[in-house]
Amino acid sequence: MTAETLHNIKLLAPEVCLTFFLCFLFVVDGLFPKTRTNKFSMITTVVACIAGILLTCKVGKTPEAYFGGLVVNDGFTKFFRYFFFFTAAVSSYVAFGSKEIETRSRMEFSLLLLCTTIGMSIMAAASNLLVLYMGIEMVSIISFVMAGFKRDNLKSNEASFKYLVFGGVASGFMIYGFSLMYGLTGSLNYPQMAAYLTAAQGNFGLVFWLALVLIYGGLAYKISAFPMHFWAPDVYEGAPTPIATFFSVGPKAAGFAALLRMLLTVFAVKTAEGNWQMINGISLTHVIAVISALTMVVGNLSAIGQTNVKRILAYSSIAHVGYMLMGLVTLDRSGLTAILFYLIAYCAMNLGAFWVVGVVANLRGREDLDAFRGLGWSMPVLGICMGIFIFSLTGIPMFSGFIGKFLIFGSIIKSGGYLWLVLLGVMNSVVSLYYYIKILKSMWLDRPESPESLKLSTYHAVGLVGLAIPTVVLGLYFTPILEFAERTLSNLL
Amino acid sequence: MFPILSVMTYIPLLGMIVILALPRNNPNLVRWVAVVATALPLALGVYLYMHFDRTTASMQFVEQFDWIKPFNIQYYMGIDGLSIPMVLLTVLLSFLCIIASWGIENGVKGYYAMFLFLETGMMGVFCALDFFLFFLFWEIMLLPMYFLIGIWGGKEKVYAAIKFFLYTLFGSVLMLLVMVGMYYYSEPHTFNLLQLAQGHQFVGKTIALFGYSLPLDKLFWIGLFIGFAIKVPVWPFHTWLPWAHVEAPTAVSVILAGVLLKMGTYGILRMNYPILPEATLWASNFMMILGVINILYGAFCAMAQKDLKKLVAYSSVSHMGYVIVGMASFTTAGVNGAVLQMFNHGTSTAMLFLLVGIIYDRVHHRWIVKPDGSKGFGGIASVVPVYTGVMAIALFASLGLPGLSGFISEALVFLGAFSNPKFQTYVVIGSLGILLGAAYLLWMFMRVFLGPLNEEHKDLKDMNWRETFTLIPLCVLVIVLGVYPMPVLNLMGSTLAKLLTLFS
Numbered sequence: 002m003t004a005e006t007l008h009n010i011k012l013l014a015p016e017v018c019l020t021f022f023l024c025f026l027f028v029v030d031g032l033f034p035k036t037r038t039n040k041f042s043m044i045t046t047v048v049a050c051i052a053g054i055l056l057t058c059k060v061g062k063t064p065e066a067y068f069g070g071l072v073v074n075d076g077f078t079k080f081f082r083y084f085f086f087f088t089a090a091v092s093s094y095v096a097f098g099s100k101e102i103e104t105r106s107r108m109e110f111s112l113l114l115l116c117t118t119i120g121m122s123i124m125a126a127a128s129n130l131l132v133l134y135m136g137i138e139m140v141s142i143i144s145f146v147m148a149g150f151k152r153d154n155l156k157s158n159e160a161s162f163k164y165l166v167f168g169g170v171a172s173g174f175m176i177y178g179f180s181l182m183y184g185l186t187g188s189l190n191y192p193q194m195a196a197y198l199t200a201a202q203g204n205f206g207l208v209f210w211l212a213l214v215l216i217y218g219g220l221a222y223k224i225s226a227f228p229m230h231f232w233a234p235d236v237y238e239g240a241p242t243p244i245a246t247f248f249s250v251g252p253k254a255a256g257f258a259a260l261l262r263m264l265l266t267v268f269a270v271k272t273a274e275g276n277w278q279m280i281n282g283i284s285l286t287h288v289i290a291v292i293s294a295l296t297m298v299v300g301n302l303s304a305i306g307q308t309n310v311k312r313i314l315a316y317s318s319i320a321h322v323g324y325m326l327m328g329l330v331t332l333d334r335s336g337l338t339a340i341l342f343y344l345i346a347y348c349a350m351n352l353g354a355f356w357v358v359g360v361v362a363n364l365r366g367r368e369d370l371d372a373f374r375g376l377g378w379s380m381p382v383l384g385i386c387m388g389i390f391i392f393s394l395t396g397i398p399m400f401s402g403f404i405g406k407f408l409i410f411g412s413i414i415k416s417g418g419y420l421w422l423v424l425l426g427v428m429n430s431v432v433s434l435y436y437y438i439k440i441l442k443s444m445w446l447d448r449p450e451s452p453e454s455l456k457l458s459t460y461h462a463v464g465l466v467g468l469a470i471p472t473v474v475l476g477l478y479f480t481p482i483l484e485f486a487e488r489t490l491s492n493l494l
Numbered sequence: 495m496f497p498i499l500s501v502m503t504y505i506p507l508l509g510m511i512v513i514l515a516l517p518r519n520n521p522n523l524v525r526w527v528a529v530v531a532t533a534l535p536l537a538l539g540v541y542l543y544m545h546f547d548r549t550t551a552s553m554q555f556v557e558q559f560d561w562i563k564p565f566n567i568q569y570y571m572g573i574d575g576l577s578i579p580m581v582l583l584t585v586l587l588s589f590l591c592i593i594a595s596w597g598i599e600n601g602v603k604g605y606y607a608m609f610l611f612l613e614t615g616m617m618g619v620f621c622a623l624d625f626f627l628f629f630l631f632w633e634i635m636l637l638p639m640y641f642l643i644g645i646w647g648g649k650e651k652v653y654a655a656i657k658f659f660l661y662t663l664f665g666s667v668l669m670l671l672v673m674v675g676m677y678y679y680s681e682p683h684t685f686n687l688l689q690l691a692q693g694h695q696f697v698g699k700t701i702a703l704f705g706y707s708l709p710l711d712k713l714f715w716i717g718l719f720i721g722f723a724i725k726v727p728v729w730p731f732h733t734w735l736p737w738a739h740v741e742a743p744t745a746v747s748v749i750l751a752g753v754l755l756k757m758g759t760y761g762i763l764r765m766n767y768p769i770l771p772e773a774t775l776w777a778s779n780f781m782m783i784l785g786v787i788n789i790l791y792g793a794f795c796a797m798a799q800k801d802l803k804k805l806v807a808y809s810s811v812s813h814m815g816y817v818i819v820g821m822a823s824f825t826t827a828g829v830n831g832a833v834l835q836m837f838n839h840g841t842s843t844a845m846l847f848l849l850v851g852i853i854y855d856r857v858h859h860r861w862i863v864k865p866d867g868s869k870g871f872g873g874i875a876s877v878v879p880v881y882t883g884v885m886a887i888a889l890f891a892s893l894g895l896p897g898l899s900g901f902i903s904e905a906l907v908f909l910g911a912f913s914n915p916k917f918q919t920y921v922v923i924g925s926l927g928i929l930l931g932a933a934y935l936l937w938m939f940m941r942v943f944l945g946p947l948n949e950e951h952k953d954l955k956d957m958n959w960r961e962t963f964t965l966i967p968l969c970v971l972v973i974v975l976g977v978y979p980m981p982v983l984n985l986m987g988s989t990l991a992k993l994l995t996l997f998s
Contacts, residue, residue, distance in 0.1 A: 378601075388637075397663075398633040410671065415678045420703045427667035434663055438640075438656060446644040446652055480562050487564075 009067040012074045014060050015053040015082055016122050022049035023115045030108050038104045042111035043097040049115060050090035057082045064492050070190050072126040076492025080341060080485075081125035081258045088251045088348060089118040091464070095356050096243035098460050100363045101151065110150070114247070117143045121251055125258035128266070130179045130189040133259055137175070137223065140252050141168045148240040148248075160239025167222065167232040175219025181212035191266045195280070199270065203282020220263075223256030226326060227296040230319045234303075237315035242359035242368070245311060249318045249355055250348050257325065257344065261337070265493060269332060275491060276333040290330045290422050297323025297429045304436045310358050310368050313436055314351070317394060320433060321347055327426060328409045331416040334490060339408035341486035346393070346401035346475055353390040353468040357383060360461050370439055375449030377441075380457045384444050386465040391437045393472045396430045401475035406430065408483075497557045498542065499571040502535040502585065503617040506610035513607045521602040525592075528606040532589040532613065539585040546578055548984045551992035553623065553688070561627075565677070567685055570624040575989030579833060579982055580620045580753070580760055583840045587752045588613040590964045591745035594848055597855060598646060598743065605646055608638035609745070616753050620760065625673045625685040629666070632757070636662055639746070639754075647741040654734075654741035661724050661734040669721035672714045675701075676769070679710060691768035715773035718766050726758030726814050729787045736795075739807035744851025747803070751810045752844040756836045759817045763833070763993070767821075771996040781822035782911075782920050788815030789927035797934040800870075802853070802860040805938055806846045809892060812927055813839045813900075819924055820907035823917060824997045828910020829990050830983060835903035837982055838891070838975060842900055845888035845968045852881065852961050856954055862941050873947035878956045882943050884965050889939055891972040893931045898976035904928060 010017065026045055029036050036042060057079050064075030072078075093114055096102045102110050120139030127133035145168060149161025183189055185208055186197040198205070221229040237245040268285065269277040279285060300320030307313045325347075328340035358368050360383060365372040377384025393400030406426070413423050457465075475482060509531025513524050547554055553572035561569040573581055591609070598605050615638070618631030636659055644655030677683050680695050696711040724731040739747050766774050792812025799805040813835070820832030853871075854860045861870030875882040891898035894905075912921045957965070975982060 392637060397637065398630045403633075407670070407674065411674045411678065414671070414674045418702060420701060423671060427671060431660060431664050431667055434660060435656070438659065442644065442652060442656070445641060446655070478562065480564060483564055 012061045012065070012067050013072070015056040015086070016119050018052050018056050019049050019115055019119050019122070022046075022052070023112065023119070026108065026112055026115070030112075037108040039107075040097055042108045043093050046093040046111045046115060047090045050086040050093075050118070053086040054083055057086070066128055066192075070192065071129045071132045072123070073128045074126065076489040077258070077262060078126040079492075080489040081254065082122055084254055084344065084348065085118050085121045085125070085251060088247065088254070088352070089114055091352055091468070092243060092247035092251070094464055095246055095352070095359060096241075098458070098464070099241070099243045099359050101241035101359070102243055103151075106150070110147075113143050113147055117147070117247075117251065121255035121258075124255040125262070127259065128191045128262070130183065133263075134172075134176060134179060136255075137219070137259070138172060140223075140255060141172060144168070144248065144252060147244045148236050150241050150244055154239075156239040157241065158239075160236045163232055163239075164236045167229075171219050171222035171229060174215045178212045178215030178217075178219065181208055181215065185209055185212065191263070194267050195270065198268065198280050198283070201282070205282065216263075220256055220260045221292075224253050224260060224322050225319050226322050227292055227299055227319075230296065230299065230322075233319055234307075234312045234315040237318075238309060238311045242311065242355065242362050245315075246352055246355035246359060249314070249351055253318070253322070254344055254348070257340070261329075261340070262493075264329065265332075265337075271493075277337075279332065286330050286332065289326060290419055293323050293326035293330065294422055294425050295323075296320070296326060297426065299323075301429050301432045301436075305432070307436070308369050308371075310361075310370060310373065310440055311355075313440065314354055314358065317433065317437070318351060320429065321351075321394075323429070324406060324409055324426060327422060328412055330419055330422065331412050333412065333416065334487070335408070335415060336412035337490050338483065338486045339405065339412050341489060342408055342479070342482060343405035345482060345486075346405040346472070349468045349471045349475075350390045350393040350400070350402055353386060353465060353472065354394060356461070356465060356468070357387045357390065360457070364455065370443045373440060373443035374447045375444070376455075377444035379449060379455040382462050383457050383465065386469045387444060388441055389469045389472050391441055393476065395434045395437050399473065399476045401472050401479070404476055404479050497571075498538055499555050499573065499617075499621045500557055502538045502542075502581075503571075503614055503621060505534050506531050506588070506613040506617070510607045510610040510614075513603055513610065516603065518603060521599075524602050524606050525596060528592045528610060529589075531610055532585070532592045535613070535617070536585045536589045539582050542573070542578065543582060543985075546573075546985060548575070549988060551575065551988040556623075561624075565626070565685070566683055567626045568624045569627060570686060571621040571627075572623050573621055575986035576760065576763055576833065576993075577620045578985050579837045580756055581617065583756070583837055584613065584616045584620060584753050586967065587748060587840065587844055588616070590844070590848075590967065591748050593960060594748065594851065594964045595743070595745040596960055601645060605642070608642050612638040612642065612749065616749075616757075619757055623687050625676065625687055625690070625765075627685075628687070629670065629673055632669070632761075633666055635754070636666075639750075642746045643738055643742045646743045646746070648743075649741070650737065651741045654737035657734045658738040661731065665721035665724035665731075668717040672717040672721070675710075675714060675717075687765065687769070694772065696770065697772050711770050711773045712776060715766055715770045715777060718770075719762065719777070722758040722761040722766070723784075724758070725761070726755055726788075726818070727811065728758075728784050728814075728818065729791050729811070732788075732792075732811050735811060736804055736807050739810070739847075740801065740803045744847060744854070747807075747847045747851070748844045751807070751847060752840040755810060755814055756840060759814065759821065759832070759836055763821065763829075767993055768996060775824075775997060778822050778824065779916070781818055782917055785815045785818030785822055786920050786924040788812065788818060789924050790815075790930070793927050793930035793934060797930065797937070799934075800861055800863045800865070802862055802870075802938070802942070803847070803850045805862070805934065806843065806850055809846070809931070809934070810839070810843055812931060813843070813892070815924070815927065816904055816907045819911050819920070820903075823907075823911035823914050824994065825910035825913050826991065826994060827906045827913065829994060830986065831903050831906025831908075831910055833986050833990065834979060834982055835900075835907060838899040838903045838972075841968050841971045841975075842888055842891040845884070845965060845972070846892060848961075848964055848968075849881070849885050849888060852957060857951060862938055869941070869948055871942040871948055871951060873943070873945050874951050874954055875943040876947055877952060877954045880956050880962070884957070884969060885943065886939070887969055887972060889935045891976065893935045894928055896976075897973075899972045899979070901976060902979045 061074040066073045123136035145165045148164045151157035186194040225233040297320045300316050304316035328336040362368045393402035396403045396406040556572035558570045615635030622628040640659045699710040700707040796805050796808035817832045820828040891900045894900040911917050
């Protein structure tokens with residue numbers, strides 16, 4: 002083994018570490034059947050994620066490409082590693098407190114979760130179309146299995162199958178797009194592709210645009226953006242709630258990571274001031290603006306009529322993708338920083354909101370608005386936390402969601418154009434209040450039919466409060482996270 | 495220096511946290527904690543009143559330090575002659591409302607916690623001098639308000655609460671856009687309201703929308719104005735008001751009408767006027783017309799009401815019209831009258847809502863004329879003389895009887911507006927509102943209190959000590975300021991004089 006290989010493996014340490022824990026769990030599963038049902042695998046997952054986070058802090062201070070340029074280790078990679086490992090740890094914690102994940106399949110769940118996390122991490126680090134495809138498939142295929150985790154439940158099976166069919170088509174699109182792009186540029190590596198596109202000076206021919214549309218199709222499916230968003234509500238509704246919790250944050254952010262990296266390194270070049278500029282002949286800003294507008298409008302309007310809270314949140318998560326895409330329109334530092342900040346805010350508040358739904362689903366066995374009736378009064382901590390998450394999702398000040406929107410809208414206003422998009426964005430957040438508030442109305446304004454004594458277990462209370470605190474704190478003081486996001490961007494290779 | 499404004503703002507918040515930690519089974523303890531948490535700001539408010547320098551137009555009791563560096567956002571609190579009457583009104587009404595809410599029986603903890611949170615928001619709005627901070631307080635007020643109306647309100651509370659929330663949020667997102675726009679189009683980028691007001695920064699700049707280039711300052715003005723007009727509420731944005739005011743519990747109606755409505759006009763005077771003076775002049779006719787419409791429309795609607803509380807609610811629409819008219823006149827008398835009217839309407843309408851609440855607690859309806867056409871009340875003056883007396887004071891103050899507070903502010907408003915030759919026609923039309931006001935209020939008084947006694951209510955009890963206690967301070971203010979308005983006029987004189995130099 003040469004020194005270079007060793008160095009490369011060292012840079013991949015967080016993923017290697019997770020893989021090690023994954024293998025370890027496999028072995029333990031075989032040797033000690035008892036660990037299949039107790040909380041051992043959860044603890045191992047959380048430990049693995051913490052180890053991953055620590056290793057991410059340690060290795061590779063300077064941005065560099067390794068393994069022959071297949072993957073890169075830069076601020077961006079690190080940012081998303083932190084993000085994914087945190088999400089995975091929380092999801093694991095959520096799942097083990099839920100009755101929807103049967104005790105006998107706890108070990109399976111942990112194995113699948115760890116495996117997806119590695120896949121997401123690879124997606125964020127990939128600087129090569131094939132590696133990216135590998136990462137995406139790793140996440141997708143395991144997601145199909147996870148969506149169908151309740152094997153004897155019809156809806157869960159339906160969700161899994163829908164996810165599979167939709168995902169299969171989308172990745173078919175994408176790989177076709179990749180191959181066209183390879184044929185055109187002669188390379189799968191991002192920097193070489195960018196070099197070819199720069200040299201072509203806008204003479205790409207139809208095939209380039211076809212490839213672009215196909216690739217977008219695949220990525221839009223991952224982030225559930227218009228027009229590939231249809232799967233999200235059905236899959237979230239059918240999948241066990243803890244898994245929907247994970248889906249709504251983890252794979253979505255991974256899709257964003259891939260999208261951002263590809264857009265910024267293949268189709269755009271860094272300018273001297275640290276902003277980005279589309280390569281000559283590729284002007285996508287109008288297209289992105291329209292996609293973002295359609296995504297948020299479709300998400301918000303579809304959410305209005307829903308009565309199932311999981312579906313409401315699913316559509317709302319589509320709308321949030323629309324808001325985040327707004328940050329891409331200007332392609333400058335402030336917009337991209339805003340996206341990263343938004344992802345962080347979204348992570349805490351959306352995990353929290355889905356978690357509350359999971360708790361209610363456990364309690365009542367269903368998750369429509371009626372199931373929430375009066376729960377604020379019988380479980381105040383749950384009610385207050387849900388209030389914080391919902392208001393944050395709406396974008397009310399004092400909560401992190403507002404700061405996210407403030408930064409996103411700010412970046413567009415700063416650019417001086419696309420005023421219509423900002424107007425549409427703020428109107429959308431007014432519309433979103435209408436359906437978000439229905440959940441709080443059910444929890445607080447409606448009294449329970451009969452007084453019941455319910456208690457939120459400490460296990461859930463700790464976790465929910467743990468997510469509510471950053472949601473409030475980031476709404477009131479966000480300088481450190483903002484600077485962190487800025488550093489992440491300036492480190493993008 | 496002692497950060498008195500912050501202390502006044504956050505004592506209620508602290509009170510809220512204490513209340514949330516208290517046990518559920520001792521409502522009286524919760525109530526007393528709330529009393530303390532509002533009495534302290536009231537005491538500090540008295541201190542502010544004593545030590546406020548009336549000769550200067552600059553900010554006083556200033557607290558300023560960096561909060562979010564990358565965006566140059568500051569924690570900047572301070573008051574001038576425009577904010578101090580509102581601050582005093584806020585602390586006074588909050589304290590009285592806590593006492594007036596003694597009768598709330600279910601969800602006591604939640605109710606008082608939300609109420610104290612609301613006071614923090616209101617105080618913050620009137621003290622914040624950084625746009626970002628202002629916006630933060632402006633919006634967090636919505637949360638307790640939604641729950642206060644939605645949980646403790648009347649029959650249609652859910653609809654009223656969501657309507658209030660949606661309307662105000664619609665206004666605030668426009669304000670958010672203007673806020674961000676002002677930040678990026680000012681040089682250097684700032685949220686500081688005083689710095690934004692310097693140098694007419696937004697005049698002559700344009701912004702593109704669908705290929706049209708629009709004048710920036712007028713766009714900003716419209717955005718802000720809609721945001722504030724919804725709160726005032728200016729016709730045609732008023733439709734949330736009758737719902738929210740009628741469905742809210744008594745004390746919340748008092749706060750809504752007494753303080754929250756003033757935030758709209760306060761915001762216009764604090765932002766539109768000094769930051770965008772050119773656009774304000776450009777829009778003055780428009781404001782004047784809206785003001786007159788408000789006066790007349792509110793009055794006519796009030797006259798048609800069969801529900802006592804709805805009548806008072808619509809009378810607020812009419813009375814806030816005077817404020818708009820006074821503001822749009824750009825004369826010393828007019829603007830002073832407008833701010834004084836903001837204060838006076840706060841006290842008189844608070845009395846009216848409290849009084850309506852008292853009778854509702856007794857008989858559980860407030861029909862002047864019942865839906866079936868029979869009389870709701872009638873002749874109760876002979877059964878509840880004290881109540882009738884206080885009602886008469888509130889009512890006459892509200893309709894502008896000389897010797898009571900409403901007269902002075904309304905007279906100033908019309909004097910000021912009439913002395914501006916541009917607006918004389920409007921004033922003539924608008925002053926009809928006084929006549930209409932007298933008509934609907936006196937007609938109500940006649941139908942409810944005078945005439946033969948309705949036998950249903952012959953056992954009506956007069957006000958108890960607690961109810962009397964909440965009304966005495968307001969009564970005193972209404973009478974004293976009617977005879978001698980200088981204590982309030984002195985507070986705001988220099989600030990408003992300086993504001994008006996922008997328009998001469």
